[in-house]
Every structure is written in structure tokens, then in C-alpha cells.
Amino acid sequence: MIKPKLMLKFFAKNVAKTGNPLGIENARINRWWKEEQIKRRGEWLFFTGMLYQLTPYIEPLLKYIERLENSKFQEVLRMANFSRSLSAFLLSSITPRKSLEETNKILSNIYFILNSSIDVFYIPEIDTYSGILMYEFGDHDNFAMHARSVIEKLEEHGVRRIVTVDPHTTYALKNVYPKFLEVNFEVKSYIELLDPKKLSRSEEYVIHDPCYYGRYLQLSEVVREKLKKAGINYEEIRNSGKLTNCCGGPIEALAPKISKSIAEIRVNELGRSKIITMCPICLANLRRVKSNALDLSEVLFDGS
Amino acid sequence: MKIYEALENKSIRDGILRTVRNLSYQVDKNLQKHPYLVEYAEEVRNAKKEIIANFDFWIEKAMGILQSKGVEVFYANDANEAIKVVKEIVGSKKIVVKAKSMVSEEIDLRKYLERMGNEVWETDLGELIIQLKKEKPMHSVLPALHYSEAQVAEILKKIGINGRNAEELAEGVRDFMRKKFMSANVGISGCNAFSVDSGRIFLIENEGNIRLATSLPRKYIALVGIEKILQNDRLALKSVLLQSAFFGTFPPTYININEKIEQQEMFVIFLDNGRKSTEFKEQLLCIRCGRCQLECPIFQNFGNIWGGSAYGGPMGIIWTAITEKKSELCFLSTLCGKCREICPMKIDIPEMIRELRRSIIMRK
Numbered sequence: 032m033i034k035p036k037l038m039l040k041f042f043a044k045n046v047a048k049t050g051n052p053l054g055i056e057n058a059r060i061n062r063w064w065k066e067e068q069i070k071r072r073g074e075w076l077f078f079t080g081m082l083y084q085l086t087p088y089i090e091p092l093l094k095y096i097e098r099l100e101n102s103k104f105q106e107v108l109r110m111a112n113f114s115r116s117l118s119a120f121l122l123s124s125i126t127p128r129k130s131l132e133e134t135n136k137i138l139s140n141i142y143f144i145l146n147s148s149i150d151v152f153y154i155p156e157i158d159t160y161s162g163i164l165m166y167e168f169g170d171h172d173n174f175a176m177h178a179r180s181v182i183e184k185l186e187e188h189g190v191r192r193i194v195t196v197d198p199h200t201t202y203a204l205k206n207v208y209p210k211f212l213e214v215n216f217e218v219k220s221y222i223e224l225l226d227p228k229k230l231s232r233s234e235e236y237v238i239h240d241p242c243y244y245g246r247y248l249q250l251s252e253v254v255r256e257k258l259k260k261a262g263i264n265y266e267e268i269r270n271s272g273k274l275t276n277c278c279g280g281p282i283e284a285l286a287p288k289i290s291k292s293i294a295e296i297r298v299n300e301l302g303r304s305k306i307i308t309m310c311p312i313c314l315a316n317l318r319r320v321k322s323n324a325l326d327l328s329e330v331l332f333d334g335s
Numbered sequence: 336m337k338i339y340e341a342l343e344n345k346s347i348r349d350g351i352l353r354t355v356r357n358l359s360y361q362v363d364k365n366l367q368k369h370p371y372l373v374e375y376a377e378e379v380r381n382a383k384k385e386i387i388a389n390f391d392f393w394i395e396k397a398m399g400i401l402q403s404k405g406v407e408v409f410y411a412n413d414a415n416e417a418i419k420v421v422k423e424i425v426g427s428k429k430i431v432v433k434a435k436s437m438v439s440e441e442i443d444l445r446k447y448l449e450r451m452g453n454e455v456w457e458t459d460l461g462e463l464i465i466q467l468k469k470e471k472p473m474h475s476v477l478p479a480l481h482y483s484e485a486q487v488a489e490i491l492k493k494i495g496i497n498g499r500n501a502e503e504l505a506e507g508v509r510d511f512m513r514k515k516f517m518s519a520n521v522g523i524s525g526c527n528a529f530s531v532d533s534g535r536i537f538l539i540e541n542e543g544n545i546r547l548a549t550s551l552p553r554k555y556i557a558l559v560g561i562e563k564i565l566q567n568d569r570l571a572l573k574s575v576l577l578q579s580a581f582f583g584t585f586p587p588t589y590i591n592i593n594e595k596i597e598q599q600e601m602f603v604i605f606l607d608n609g610r611k612s613t614e615f616k617e618q619l620l621c622i623r624c625g626r627c628q629l630e631c632p633i634f635q636n637f638g639n640i641w642g643g644s645a646y647g648g649p650m651g652i653i654w655t656a657i658t659e660k661k662s663e664l665c666f667l668s669t670l671c672g673k674c675r676e677i678c679p680m681k682i683d684i685p686e687m688i689r690e691l692r693r694s695i696i697m698r699k
Contacts, residue, residue, distance in 0.1 A: 032667060101339045167692075242672055276632060293635075
């Protein structure tokens with residue numbers, strides 16, 4: 032395991048400087064909307080929290096960390112210019128183009144399907160990471176400081192309703208922010224708001240409920256309702272919904288090997304059907320062990 | 336063993352996964368067939384809350400009733416005090432038979448008794464295997480779940496037991512232990528629940544060894560973590576039934592209800608060891624069924640290696656913080672929340688793990 036304090040320091044510094052834990056400027060990774068016709072005003076603010084955009088950079092980071100994971104050389108993480116060069120390294124060419132394209136497609140898919148059921152809009156400049164990782168590390172000070180800056184930007188734009196795309200951001204904005212600060216907005220996951228079209232698909236799927244949706248936010252039933260409405264067949268396993276099992280993702284940066292072993296256990300349990308996920312961290316982590324995991328949006332909207 | 340060694344040691348992971356598949360199914364079945372268990376859990380939770388809120392009152396009452404029955408009663412503030420008391424009672428050059436007890440692991444009792452020149456035997460088969468391997472239990476209920484039958488056969492050769500299969504090995508251990516039971520001077524057990532009303536010690540088991548270890552020797556010592564105290568027999572019985580139902584084996588093969596009998600000297604040691612003063616009070620509601628351990632994605636990889644010197648897994652991370660130290664291993668939790676979901680006492684372990692992390696990162 033990487034020393035937790037070292038990792039936390041790396042993340043917290045990056046968040047303070049660039050707004051996200053990997054230290055890459057949001058403007059450089061948040062590109063899904065560039066080619067699309069988006070509205071800048073409306074009822075529901077589309078808020079990605081940057082997790083999907085960061086995911087393609089996580090795999091190269093983990094390959095790097097795996098080498099430090101159980102070694103005394105991890106002290107290098109302490110050095111300031113090391114952090115800077117790591118962020119630069121992550122931005123460089125090794126990030127697979129395919130996963131960047133997939134990320135953009137997932138986000139624009141979600142945006143446009145929402146657009147057909149609600150009045151949704153997007154302001155790229157105020158879309159930022161939620162800070163949830165610092166909360167999970169128990170670093171309340173840095174979390175609250177970051178949350179305040181997120182809320183201020185939302186307030187400046189008079190945002191009252193927010194639609195989120197991943198479970199971590201949803202939980203942070205909906206359940207954790209109000210514990211620390213006054214919030215005047217309502218938060219819903221896109222899954223609650225979408226109105227899927229009937230599709231004709233013959234494949235059998237299995238659902239991997241993310242822990243935050245399955246237990247903390249209790250949205251698993253909504254997921255199933257929407258899948259049924261879209262005519263998608265899925266099998267239920269014991270460990271789903273409230274009893275879902277973790278993909279290992281949350282500890283990927285501290286202990287990538289352990290995280291991978293957890294993903295292996297989970298993928299074995301899910302069986303051979305195509306896996307539906309709805310969290311970028313689950314998606315990436317389940318794919319690290321060669322599974323056929325897909326994002327919910329790819330199942331619901333692909334080809335539509 | 337360190338965590339990365341454990342990660343490489345696939346027998347831990349395989350053993351746990353095999354066990355959890357079987358036991359989760361059993362737990363689901365138990366709850367379906369006996370829906371009243373859910374009400375019991377609620378009742379025991381509330382009763383324990385009351386005890387924890389008024390520890391001093393209930394401990395005094397518990398000690399009083401035991402004294403009135405002729406039991407010698409001690410209160411140990413920490414592990415050292417408890418060990419000192421046991422050493423005085425046992426002395427040296429004795430044969431001691433032990434029931435499996437996590438609280439005795441917590442104070443590392445076997446080691447101290449052996450150092451005094453006593454012959455100490457763990458009488459639970461799994462715990463005996465662990466004793467012979469000089470390891471720590473991999474799970475509170477199933478200490479040796481990571482060993483295959485062939486490995487167990489190899490380990491038992493150390494004490495001259497040979498067998499071609501599980502039945503023969505078990506028979507060999509039974510013969511071996513029977514001699515120890517008959518010649519033992521002292522029996523030691525933990526306590527799954529203690530009834531203040533009657534001064535009775537409730538213990539569940541599946542092998543029958545606890546019954547023999549606590550009834551045959553002339554001296555009997557029970558170690559009672561103060562959180563095991565319950566108001567009366569009814570609640571104590573419900574608590575041990577819950578423990579077995581949520582572990583997976585229900586009803587338990589044996590329920591022992593031990594109290595002072597004429598032919599036996601009985602000693603009860605109440606152990607605090609961080610419990611009364613802990614900031615993690617909610618963990619004291621734990622009935623140690625071990626369900627959170629088996630269902631935990633981290634525990635599934637490491638067993639009790641993910642934890643302190645005695646306790647491991649989700650509950651064990653917090654128990655270690657109470658009785659031993661705040662360990663950085665808490666950062667390995669994924670906070671997935673499965674432990675909270677399946678806990679019969681509905682203990683919010685993930686929130687306590689976050690609090691634990693918070694106090695670790697605040698340390699300079």
C-alpha cells in the first residue's frame with residue numbers, strides 16, 4: 032500500500048491547484064461538448080464532476096503506482112516536481128485514444144438522451160471534480176474548502192437543479208455537501224431523470240451495481256425500472272442491489288494490485304453475461320481484469 | 336504474515352470464498368425460515384445500547400451477583416491486569432484446556448501461560464491447528480479456514496495424530512483431547528453473552544469441546560469482555576442465537592450455559608482494555624458473528640491479516656483501534672458499505688473507518 036498520507040497529499044495538492052486529483056487542467060480533459068450543440072441555460076445543470084474524463088488517465092497512473100505499491104521508493108511522491116511531472120506524464124501520448132473517445136461518447140450520449148426528457152444545460156467552466164476522495168480519506172478540511180469553491184461557482188450561476196452522471200459525484204453533492212455547507216440546489220442522478228426508448232436487444236446482461244448507488248443512494252430499483260422500460264434482459268445475482276459487491280476501484284490508487292484482485296473476484300461472481308456498470312471507476316476497474324463491462328449509457332443509447 | 340504475502344497466498348482467498356458462498360446462502364435461509372431473528376436483533380441492539388450507556392452500573396451489578404454465588408470476580412482495566420490475574424489463578428506446571436476465545440487472543444493469554452511453564456491446549460480443532468502453526472486465527476469463528484485437509488493432516492502429525500481423511504483426523508484429535516480434558520487442572524473460556532440477572536455465561540459451539548473444557552477441570556476461568564454483558568438470560572440467549580444465525584450455522588450444535596457449581600472453583604474476569612473509554616462506542620454493539628468479515632472484499636483477500644494482532648476485517652479494524660492501536664490498514668477499506676448492510680446490529684463500520692482515517696491524518 033502507498034502510504035495514505037503521501038497519496039492524500041498528492042491528491043489534495045492537485046485539487047487545490049487544478050481542481051482535480053490528477054493535476055490535469057479541467058479544460059484539457061473536458062472536451063466531450065466541443066463538437067456538440069449544447070445549451071448554456073435551462074432547468075437542470077448537467078454536472079459531470081470530471082470522473083468520466085479522468086478515468087482514461089487512471090490506468091497509466093496505476094501501472095506506475097503498482098511498481099511503488101509495496102516498495103520503499105514511494106517517497107518520491109513527496110517531491111513537488113515529481114507530482115508535476117507525473118501529471119505531465121499522464122497527459123502524454125500513452126493514454127489510449129480509444130478510451131478518450133469512449134468517454135466523450137458516454138457523456139454526450141447521456142446529455143442528449145436527457146435532453147429529450149428534461150430541459151438540460153451545460154456550463155463547462157463550472158463543471159469540476161467533487162472532492163469526494165478527500166472526504167473518503169477523512170480529510171475534512173481540504174474537502175470542505177474544495178466543496179465551498181464548487182458551491183460558490185454554482186451559486187454565481189444561480190443553479191437550483193443539478194443532474195449528475197456518476198455515483199461518487201452524486202453522493203458527494205447530494206449527501207455529503209449538505210453535511211458541511213449550506214446548499215440551495217437539488218441533485219438527481221441522470222438515471223432517475225432519463226426516459227429510455229424501447230430497444231430490441233437479444234443479449235443477456237448482468238448488472239454490477241456501484242456501491243454508492245446500491246447502498247448509499249439506493250437507486251438500484253430505478254436502474255432496473257429503466258432497463259425494463261428499454262426492453263433489456265438482465266439476470267439477477269444474489270450480490271446485487273443493496274448486497275452488491277465492490278469492484279475494488281476506491282483503493283486503486285493506494286493499492287492497485289489489491290484493487291485488481293477484488294475486481295477479479297467480482298468479475299468471476301458476475302459470470303459470463305455482458306456486465307452493465309454505471310460508474311466510470313467500476314467500469315475501468317472491472318476492465319482491468321479483462322471483463323466485458325459496458326457503461327449503462329452504451330447499453331441504453333448506443334446506435335440510437 | 337504481511338498483507339502482500341497474504342495477497343500472494345491464494346489459499347486464504349480460496350478458503351474464504353468457498354466458505355462465504357456456503358454461509359451467505361445459509362444466513363439468507365436462516366432469516367427466511369426464522370423471520371423473528373430480525374426482531375431479536377433489534378431487541379438485543381437496544382439492550383446493548385443501554386448497557387454501554389451505563390457501563391459502571393451494569394458491571395457493578397454483574398460483579399455483585401457473581402460474588403453472591405461464590406464466584407471470584409475480577410475487573411481488569413487492561414490486558415496486563417487480566418494476564419496477571421490469570422497467572423495467579425493458574426500458577427505453573429499445570430495442564431490448561433482452552434475454549435476458542437477471541438478475547439484471549441486479544442490479551443495473548445496462551446503465550447503468557449506457556450512461558451510460566453504450563454501445558455496449554457486449544458481444544459477447538461481449527462484453533463488447535465493455528466496453535467500448532469504458531470499463527471493467528473484467520474477468522475474469529477473459522478480460525479483455520481485457509482488450510483486444506485491435506486495440510487491439516489500434515490500439521491496434526493506434530494502431535495502424533497495420523498489419519499487418511501477428515502473423519503480419521505477428527506477421531507484422532509478427539510482421542511488426544513479427551514486425555515487432556517481428563518487431566519486438565521484449569522479450563523478457560525471466553526463468553527458470548529453474560530446475563531446479569533443470573534450471573535450465567537452463555538457460549539455457543541459446534542464441537543462440544545467447550546462443554547468439556549469448562550466443566551471437567553476443577554478450576555474454571557471465564558474471560559468476559561464488558562460489552563458481552565446483557566440484562567438477563569432471555570437477552571443473552573437471543574444474542575447467542577443471533578450470533579450463530581448470522582454466522583450461518585443455526586441453530587448452534589451446543590449452547591452452554593455455565594454457572595457456579597459446587598465441585599468447581601469459578602473465576603470471572605471482566606475485561607475493559609479500551610472499551611469503556613473508546614470513541615468507537617458503536618462497535619461495542621458487535622456480537623462477533625463474523626459476517627462482515629466474510630462478506631468484505633478486503634477481508635476476502637487477506638483474512639485476519641488485514642487487522643491487528645487479534646481482530647481483523649471490517650469489525651476487526653475498529654476492534655483493533657479500541658483494544659490495541661489505530662492502524663493505517665484502515666485506508667485499505669473501499670468503504671463499500673457491505674459490512675453495514677449485512678450487520679445484524681446495523682453498526683456503521685464505514686463511517687467509523689472514515690473517522691479513524693480522519694484521526695490518523697490529523698496526527699502529525
